[in-house]
Amino acid sequence: MLAHDAVIKNVYLDTYGQAPLTCPTCERTKHANLAPHKDRHIPLKIKCPCGAIFVIIVDTRKYYRKGTQLPGKFIKLRSEIAGSMVVENVSATGLGFRTKLKYDLHEGDMLEVCFTLDKGQCAEICRTVTVKHTDDYYVGVEYVHTRDVDADLGHYLLPD
Numbered sequence: 001m002l003a004h005d006a007v008i009k010n011v012y013l014d015t016y017g018q019a020p021l022t023c024p025t026c027e028r029t030k031h032a033n034l035a036p037h038k039d040r041h042i043p044l045k046i047k048c049p050c051g052a053i054f055v056i057i058v059d060t061r062k063y064y065r066k067g068t069q070l071p072g073k074f075i076k077l078r079s080e081i082a083g084s085m086v087v088e089n090v091s092a093t094g095l096g097f098r099t100k101l102k103y104d105l106h107e108g109d110m111l112e113v114c115f116t117l118d119k120g121q122c123a124e125i126c127r128t129v130t131v132k133h134t135d136d137y138y139v140g141v142e143y144v145h146t147r148d149v150d151a152d153l154g155h156y157l158l159p160d
């Protein structure tokens with residue numbers, strides 16, 4: 001049974017399966033490893049050192065997706081197609097970008113994308129991706145190697 005006044009929050013995992021948990025009473029934040037709970041969709045009771053108890057639900061249907069405006073380039077593998085793009089959102093599993101021109105891109109196409117982060121060291125991130133959907137000038141892709149944890153990207157994705 002949950003206390004009737006329990007604060008229930010959805011939390012998102014980062015690339016490492018961690019999520020920041022903020023106590024609603026004392027506002028202390030702790031990064032907890034929630035990977036073992038990731039597919040369970042059941043509320044977890046968290047006890048803060050201050051004595052407060054709060055409840056979270058690990059939401060992994062969607063990884064945290066960060067809205068961005070990052071300039072980049074893409075190349076369609078085994079083709080002459082290449083162009084510039086603006087990355088509009090990034091998550092631990094993929095990203096979405098918009099192009100200025102319309103390119104011949106379809107679900108299943110393999111691309112190489114490179115874009116520059118706008119925080120910290122402004123690292124350049126390059127990934128091989130698969131096109132998941134296209135909508136005029138917008139292209140949604142998934143990383144081919146989601147297990148390649150990239151420290152720069154992982155850090156960038158920590159919720160502000």
Ligand SMILES: [Zn+2]
Binds near residue numbers: 049
């Ligand atoms: Zn607390």
